[in-house]
Amino acid sequence: MSALKWGLIGASDIAATRVIDAIRSSGGTVTGVFSGSSARAADFAATHGLGRATSNLEELLAWDVDAVYISSTNDKHFDQATRALRAGKHVLCEKPLALDAGEAEAMVQLAEDTGLVLAANHHLPGSPLHAKVRELVNDGVIGTVLSAKIAHAVLLPERLRGWRLGQGTPGSGVILDITCHDASVLNPLLGTPVAVSAVAVQQAAWNTGGQEDAAMTVIRYENNGQSPVLAQTHDSFTVGFAMTSLEVHGTKGTVQVFDAMTQDTQGEIVLTTESGARTIDVDCSEDLYLIGLRAFTAAVHGTGVPTATGRDGLMALKVALAAQESATSGRTVHIN
Structure with missing residues (x-):
């Protein structure tokens, strides 16, 4: 090649x-x-x-x-x-x-x-951690999926606090920067996103740009006539002392990924079923x-195929844009 x-x-x-x-x-x-x-x-x-x-x-x-x-x-x-x-x-x-x-x-x-x-x-969909979670879900290990939750609250490095937080800068703010990444993980895992509700605020004293630096969303997913799935995300530029994570809950178990959403994650997957909790070994040594x-x-x-195709990127964008519109309007936004 x-x-x-x-x-x-x-x-x-x-x-x-x-x-x-x-x-x-x-x-x-x-x-x-x-x-x-x-x-x-x-x-x-x-x-x-x-x-x-x-x-x-x-x-x-x-x-x-x-x-x-x-x-x-x-x-x-x-x-x-x-x-x-x-x-x-x-x-x-x-x-x-x-x-x-x-x-x-x-x-x-x-x-x-x-x-x-x-x-x-x-970069996240190609992570061995997220590939393993998709495998567990697709194999029915946790049964029918009911809900998911992402904690993606981090502290934005000072060198990156420029255009990302400028209120008049097109494409700035935490939603298009981080919620977009969450959607790239949730979409291939849960199905088709159909509706988004979001709230966004400005928290950091150092954020003088006026753009929102923290947001929470709830996303409704549908998948081939199965029961709807709800996903929750917490995205932030303001949290300096927390570990990112992903949880997926099903009728037969829960899979949790600790240290799941950052660029240099080493990660840990814990699968909990009626048999108890066990760690799933995953090699995370390769750069994402x-x-x-x-x-x-x-x-x-x-x-x-790419880890995130153009169409994958399009669907992640649709979720982020819906979250942005919802945070501004105060209404649930449906994705066409």
Whole structure:
């Protein structure tokens, strides 16, 4: 399987700290980087040993690259991904795919029409922890699923407290940043999300941007005529002393995942049934972004599928947008 040649759209923290290493570890090479700032692009390229830097997106798309990784601010994803697909490049795009479900749908359709791979860089669905939970649920180990709960309350690092919390910044706030990730885990586990109720607030004294930094949601799922399933999420940028977790409750048991939702999780799965509680061994030693890059590469070569396809990213976005609308309107929002 030949290595992929990549171009980076966005001189971002996530590219610098996670994705460049994952691309290289997966056997790929990074040709260069685009940023709206030529100085930032040049500095980023020098820091990370990249041969090219540009502030002209069309220049990057003319390079000899197979794929692009998009990690610009959320409001730019749709335009940049669309241009990349039209230039014949496979696209790995940071979540959310877009800020509008119709635009995300158009991206997915364009990729399908052109035979190119579009994937959302949701790192959690590829985690061995979440893969094992899906296996346990699909095998009926906990019976009929009744409900699920995610605790994804963390403390946002100071270096990331910029555009994510700007009230006037498109795509900012905790819901599009974290609730979107929760949905990427819950959707393949529970079925089709059909309704969302949410409340969001601003809590942190250091949050001067005015955007909500904590939210709780309840999501209703339906799955092939079975009883509806309720999922609850707590997402926050303000909690510094808690472990993330996932719980799935069924008629015959409960599966709990401790340290479940972060990028460097080592995790622990505990299965409780009428026989008692036992730990399920899972190897969590491999980097989640490397898992995602390997899956993306396999998809490009026709031998696999991304850990989160474009359509997976679209459905996660729909949940997050519904939560955002619900938090603003005070009403339950139904997902079409």
